[in-house]
Amino acid sequence: MILRRFPASVFRASLSVAFLFAASAAPRATNAQSQPLSLSEAPASINFPAEHVNDSDAECDQRADSPSDPRRVGAGVEIDKIDIARASAFCQSALAATSPERPRYVFLYGRVLLANKDYADARAQFVKADQAGSAMGALALGYMCLNGLGGAQDTDEAMRLFWRAGVAGVPDGFANGGMVRMGANPPDYENAASWFNRAVEMGPSKADFYLGYMNLRGLGVPRNPNRAAQLLQRAYKAGDLQANFLLATMYERGEGGLPRDPRGAVEMLAASAAAGDPYAQVELGNCYYNGVGVAVNHGSAALWYFKAGQTGMPDAQEFLGYMYETGDGIVPDQSLATQWFRQAAIHGNVRAMTELGIHLRQGNGVAWNEAEAMEWFTKAAAQGDVQAMSAAGLGLDKGLGGGPQDYAQAARYFDEAARRGDGFAALNLGYLFEQGWGVQQSAEQARNYYALASRDRNPKIAALGAQYYDGMRDTPAPAAERATVSSSTDSSDFWGAVVVGALAVGAITAVTSNSSSDASASNSTTDTTPDYNLGASQRWNDYALDRMAQGCFWSMDTTGFLGSCHH
Numbered sequence: 001m002i003l004r005r006f007p008a009s010v011f012r013a014s015l016s017v018a019f020l021f022a023a024s025a026a027p028r029a030t031n032a033q034s035q036p037l038s039l040s041e042a043p044a045s046i047n048f049p050a051e052h053v054n055d056s057d058a059e060c061d062q063r064a065d066s067p068s069d070p071r072r073v074g075a076g077v078e079i080d081k082i083d084i085a086r087a088s089a090f091c092q093s094a095l096a097a098t099s100p101e102r103p104r105y106v107f108l109y110g111r112v113l114l115a116n117k118d119y120a121d122a123r124a125q126f127v128k129a130d131q132a133g134s135a136m137g138a139l140a141l142g143y144m145c146l147n148g149l150g151g152a153q154d155t156d157e158a159m160r161l162f163w164r165a166g167v168a169g170v171p172d173g174f175a176n177g178g179m180v181r182m183g184a185n186p187p188d189y190e191n192a193a194s195w196f197n198r199a200v201e202m203g204p205s206k207a208d209f210y211l212g213y214m215n216l217r218g219l220g221v222p223r224n225p226n227r228a229a230q231l232l233q234r235a236y237k238a239g240d241l242q243a244n245f246l247l248a249t250m251y252e253r254g255e256g257g258l259p260r261d262p263r264g265a266v267e268m269l270a271a272s273a274a275a276g277d278p279y280a281q282v283e284l285g286n287c288y289y290n291g292v293g294v295a296v297n298h299g300s301a302a303l304w305y306f307k308a309g310q311t312g313m314p315d316a317q318e319f320l321g322y323m324y325e326t327g328d329g330i331v332p333d334q335s336l337a338t339q340w341f342r343q344a345a346i347h348g349n350v351r352a353m354t355e356l357g358i359h360l361r362q363g364n365g366v367a368w369n370e371a372e373a374m375e376w377f378t379k380a381a382a383q384g385d386v387q388a389m390s391a392a393g394l395g396l397d398k399g400l401g402g403g404p405q406d407y408a409q410a411a412r413y414f415d416e417a418a419r420r421g422d423g424f425a426a427l428n429l430g431y432l433f434e435q436g437w438g439v440q441q442s443a444e445q446a447r448n449y450y451a452l453a454s455r456d457r458n459p460k461i462a463a464l465g466a467q468y469y470d471g472m473r474d475t476p477a478p479a480a481e482r483a484t485v486s487s488s489t490d491s492s493d494f495w496g497a498v499v500v501g502a503l504a505v506g507a508i509t510a511v512t513s514n515s516s517s518d519a520s521a522s523n524s525t526t527d528t529t530p531d532y533n534l535g536a537s538q539r540w541n542d543y544a545l546d547r548m549a550q551g552c553f554w555s556m557d558t559t560g561f562l563g564s565c566h567h
Helices: 055-064 084-096 103-115 119-131 135-147 155-168 171-182 189-202 207-217 225-237 241-253 262-274 278-290 298-310 314-326 334-346 350-362 370-382 386-398 407-419 423-435 443-454 459-471 544-549
Strands: 483-485 494-500 503-509
Touching: 055 084, 055 103, 084 103, 103 119, 103 135, 119 135, 135 155, 135 171, 155 171, 155 189, 171 189, 171 207, 189 207, 207 225, 207 241, 225 241, 241 262, 241 278, 262 278, 278 298, 278 314, 298 314, 314 334, 314 350, 334 350, 350 370, 350 386, 370 386, 386 407, 386 423, 407 423, 423 443, 423 459, 443 459
Parallel strands: none
Antiparallel strands: 483 494, 494 503
């Protein structure tokens, strides 16, 4: 299985109106089993079929009908595909053909207005359709309420309307309710599963994908890969490209009762990647890079990583940064490496935050800026990156770039990194204890940290740790007699030089580090296509499904309801 660490923060919407999973827009809900309906309302209905009194009726149906409508004409038309000018003329004519206006065409004209971003008028149309008993009007009005389009934002009212539409026979009413529950912060998976199950029982809908995903991950329901495969296959047959991506990863592993078929998985990934799914683009790049289900082709891998990076996928951007930085199979370009690291950092990739800090500290591919480097190191360290902790500690230890020299704060950073197994930090912290800088002087503590450094996987750090441990005396040595680690770093894979007094004695190999983003940093995306014949060690973790668990979904459903990342 080559599902790696897929980024995450930015997902392209195929519709002009996006629903955001903001905490304020998606609080935890009342129990899905007992979502209330106003007793004063007449029940909604889907029994408003097409009535072609004249040619305009048929044209309105064909040009504005919703893919979510169980009584739709044909396949329906997504909001962003509506021919606004022509659909508007036909639907207005259909409205005028009868008195009173028919709820079906009130709803369809509302969709045309929504496509044109006439939110207030669209909402008014949906209110009329809902009041006339149209379940599709209720569904659309719920969407407007949820997003605060054309009127007040009201999640509770949106959920009531989604429930109303679902009870009337619109599966996407229950599916939308499930998505709100899933997008709450924190997610309410159990409640979401209840909503999705209702939708699934009614027939194919976008709930098939979400419930399939939840069964695959064991979110809100017991983990059941076989059930996941069944639901995802149904979603795939209905054209859901996200289901395509998840099924492809299951075929890679032969999971859920599916035969292991890497070649078939690549074909499925290619379809999703070509349609713009950035998760699939990264995974397809991995397949080409590793030769899984397809011949090794680093050029093709590079292009798919590049496409994903251009959409804002942070880990694809980070990976391209490493490739440009190291020149492993690509012409090295430190400026482009820095740009890609910056983009990844801006989009929340912690590893890239540290890498950007390293480039800024070195002035490598970018103007030297220690102050900004420390900002990135601090942000990455706050998110748990061990190498960023060491880098931040080093900056404070040395007062680099004219910044404050604060041994106590440096010691705190080194201590946290050392506790997580960082030998570089243990080496520096041991020295602070030996000298009594920022901490209570303690030869015992110094020896303990030197001993920890001596077990580091990097042989040079381990050798220095052993040397310092063996050389410890009862009285601490003067600073000039003890080797300390400088602020420079050779690359993303190496912490820089070891200095004894003023004499550099070599480079210490260390673990790669991460980087952080800055609001003041440029948000422009690098537009230089990478050279072919790429190569670099893979740095991907099993990340895509974890991001989805946080509400990060790429695809838009056909009613304009987007699942995006919540934070």
